[in-house]
Amino acid sequence: MKLHSQAASNFALNLAVVAVGALLIYLGRKHADSTSWSGLLLGWLLLLLGLGAWLVGETREIELDTRRRLLVLTVRRRAGDDRRFPIPFSDIARIGIGTLGSRSEGSVYYDLVVHTRAGKEIHLMGGCAFKGRMNRDRMEALRAEFERAVGTS
DSSP: OEEEOOHHHHHHHHHHHHHHHHHHHHHTSSOOSHHHHHHHHHHHHHHHHHHHHHHHOOEEEEEEETTTTEEEEEEEOSSSOOEEEEEEGGGEEEEEEEEEEEGGGTEEEEEEEEEETTSOEEESSTTSOOTTTTOHHHHHHHHHHHHHHHTOO
């Protein structure tokens, strides 16, 4: 089984952050009060963060290889090299679900988290957009499928 992040969704999010930053810069450019100054600085911050995220352009691939008994996380970036993290099934203690955000903040993103026997936590989805990442039931189904394949329950 292979899961791929959605590069188009990541690009759309980066573009939205750049657009909001540019809008705040435009709206705060001629005013001298502290609120406009704050908006201008926030605009520059968002613009630079959006451009930086676009330049790095991370995508992820999660491969569950039952034949070789490996879970392989591949991280690709526009700037820099590709990195592969092979995790043998024997090193996995359990697989859990992590969350980012809260319902009161507007949205919750779920993530598959590998807990190794050495005590490390590896977040498989990181900051990338994956299909069904906001759906708890989908993440529970993926976690159960990974645990069945790995043999941890």
